[in-house]
Amino acid sequence: MTPSLFHFALSPACRLLRLVLAEKGVGFRLEPVRFWERPEAFLRLNPAGTVPVLKISEQAAALSETRALIEYLEEAFPEPNLIGPDAETRVEVRRLTGWFVDKFEQEVSGPLLRERVLRGLMRDGSPDAAAIRAARWNIQVHLDYIGHLAMRRRWLGGDRFSVADLAAGAYLSVPDYFGDVPWDRNAHARDWYSRIKSRPSFRPLLQDRIGGYPPPAHYADLDF
Numbered sequence: 001m002t003p004s005l006f007h008f009a010l011s012p013a014c015r016l017l018r019l020v021l022a023e024k025g026v027g028f029r030l031e032p033v034r035f036w037e038r039p040e041a042f043l044r045l046n047p048a049g050t051v052p053v054l055k056i057s058e059q060a061a062a063l064s065e066t067r068a069l070i071e072y073l074e075e076a077f078p079e080p081n082l083i084g085p086d087a088e089t090r091v092e093v094r095r096l097t098g099w100f101v102d103k104f105e106q107e108v109s110g111p112l113l114r115e116r117v118l119r120g121l122m123r124d125g126s127p128d129a130a131a132i133r134a135a136r137w138n139i140q141v142h143l144d145y146i147g148h149l150a151m152r153r154r155w156l157g158g159d160r161f162s163v164a165d166l167a168a169g170a171y172l173s174v175p176d177y178f179g180d181v182p183w184d185r186n187a188h189a190r191d192w193y194s195r196i197k198s199r200p201s202f203r204p205l206l207q208d209r210i211g212g213y214p215p216p217a218h219y220a221d222l223d224f
């Protein structure tokens with residue numbers, strides 16, 4: 001039976017799960033959720049009301065929490081290994097994954113998603129320009145950090161491609177959808193992102209469109 005991923009197309013956490021499932025070659029069905037409306041049927045699956053939620057089969061329990069889900073997928077589908085072959089690599093890959101899931105989310109993708117899209121979908125007033133400005137300021141520091149890592153390592157977590165690259169790619173892809181990434185600022189970060197963007201796992205993300213919120217022309221362009 002095909003697993004179901006309950007998601008929202010512009011949620012970076014959901015995008016990360018889609019990438020991990022695709023990289024592991026696990027077929028899945030996407031079930032869109034308007035999580036901000038807190039649908040009762042969805043709250044029965046995840047009382048926290050957050051996406052992503054994964055149901056590996058119809059009978060299986062609904063699984064949630066992005067980092068727990070990544071660990072679960074690594075155990076349930078060990079190939080290809082996306083966390084690393086030894087303890088030293090794994091701690092670094094997990095640190096960087098947390099960087100994006102927590103820090104980048106709080107400082108950049110969370111506020112941008114809320115102000116640019118969710119406020120409109122929730123009919124919750126007009127966007128907070130100061131919050132958008134702050135997120136666009138914060139992203140510069142993150143882009144430089146990605147560039148710093150990409151200059152010293154083959155992939156962000158070390159020699160091997162890992163979930164740290166997928167996390168950074170998923171979380172950056174949301175501000176990129178809004179045209180909020182200053183790509184000219186850091187060539188190393190830009191080159192790394194173009195490698196991530198070219199992976200087959202990324203293709204469906206580049207085709208996502210949210211009605212009323214079209215992405216800029218470069219969003220789906222591999223030579224942006």
Ligand SMILES: N[C@@H](CCC(=O)N[C@@H](CS)C(=O)NCC(=O)O)C(=O)O
Binds near residue numbers: 013035067
């Ligand atoms: N702790 C959750 C957070 C994921 C998350 O922030 N999801 C957002 C969408 S991007 C959400 O569902 N927000 C709804 C809410 O917080 O009520 C996880 O790790 O999966």
